[in-house]
Amino acid sequence: xxxxxxxxxxxxxxxxxxxxxxxxxxxxxxxxxxxxxxxxxxxxxxxxxxxxxxxxxxxxxxxxxxxxxxxxxxxxxxxxxxxxxxxxxxxxxxxxxxx
Numbered sequence: 074x075x076x077x078x079x080x081x082x083x084x085x086x087x088x089x090x091x092x093x094x095x096x097x098x099x100x101x102x103x104x105x106x107x108x109x110x111x112x113x114x115x116x117x118x119x120x121x122x123x124x125x126x127x128x129x130x131x132x133x134x135x136x137x138x139x140x141x142x143x144x145x146x147x148x149x150x151x152x153x154x155x156x157x158x159x160x161x162x163x164x165x166x167x168x169x170x171x172x
């Protein structure tokens with residue numbers, strides 16, 4: 074751990090906090106129309122897609138199989154969080170197996 078790590082961690086925590094506060098503050102002034110509501114509902118999926126795209130770009134077979142399992146589990150379980158957690162377990166298991 075470098076000497077600048079605590080400073081970087083504090084800056085990232087402050088930035089995350091300010092983003093959350095700014096979002097809540099701005100939503101006081103933005104009327105929630107059906108279009109805004111649809112955008113807010115789509116945001117978690119867009120974030121997960123971005124994270125997945127980066128993992129697939131730098132990953133290999135284990136990540137591809139985990140992504141396929143997450144998609145299948147999402148369809149079966151109807152729970153994004155449970156499927157994501159199981160996907161992490163699949164990657165860990167595949168890496169442990171040597172893939």
